[in-house]
Amino acid sequence: MKHTLVLNASFEPLGVVAARRAIVLVMASKAISIEDSDGVFHSARHAISMPAVIRLTRYVRVPHRGAVPLTRRALFARDGGLCAYCGRTATSVDHVVPRSRGGRHEWENVVAACSRCNRVKGDRTVGDLGWRLRLTPRCPAGAAWRVIASGRQDPCWTPYLIGHGVDDLVLATA
Numbered sequence: 001m002k003h004t005l006v007l008n009a010s011f012e013p014l015g016v017v018a019a020r021r022a023i024v025l026v027m028a029s030k031a032i033s034i035e036d037s038d039g040v041f042h043s044a045r046h047a048i049s050m051p052a053v054i055r056l057t058r059y060v061r062v063p064h065r066g067a068v069p070l071t072r073r074a075l076f077a078r079d080g081g082l083c084a085y086c087g088r089t090a091t092s093v094d095h096v097v098p099r100s101r102g103g104r105h106e107w108e109n110v111v112a113a114c115s116r117c118n119r120v121k122g123d124r125t126v127g128d129l130g131w132r133l134r135l136t137p138r139c140p141a142g143a144a145w146r147v148i149a150s151g152r153q154d155p156c157w158t159p160y161l162i163g164h165g166v167d168d169l170v171l172a173t174a
Contacts, residue, residue: 002039003016005053005054005147006022006031008056009060013161014056014060022050030056031054052156053157068107075093075111082134084111086114086116088114091114092112092115093112093113096125096126101125107137107138
């Protein structure tokens with residue numbers, strides 16, 4: 001099933017919906033199709049292009065958003081797909097302060113790591129090994145992170161996500 005990026009009337013990314021839901025919003029005049037994908041929906045009398053990006057016709061005030069969900073995909077996007085210890089391609093998730101030592105599973109304690117560094121580190125801390133982190137883990141902020149954390153992304157969405165809390169590097173690795 002294809003998915004569609006939903007933008008607010010102000011072009012701020014709101015989230016991702018199924019393409020079928022996007023068609024319903026467009027046909028009800030609640031949204032405008034900004035960019036179409038290559039798919040087509042067929043009915044008895046019509047063929048409608050499947051939208052890749054839609055913009056709501058009215059501004060929707062978004063209530064206070066909670067933290068971005070911690071997912072493997074979002075974590076790898078935040079860290080650029082590179083190991084936080086050596087800079088090679090990351091393949092696993094590592095807790096800076098191991099859970100066995102009271103570390104929590106939260107953005108500030110989780111980094112992407114290559115399998116070698118993760119295996120060598122084991123249940124020790126970075127200080128025990130004398131290692132340094134290449135970056136300080138932090139919770140990502142910005143509307144576009146909700147789209148990245150959803151695990152669904154189309155390359156044609158990139159221009160609509162840049163400038164809303166992410167950059168080109170993150171979008172290329174997501």
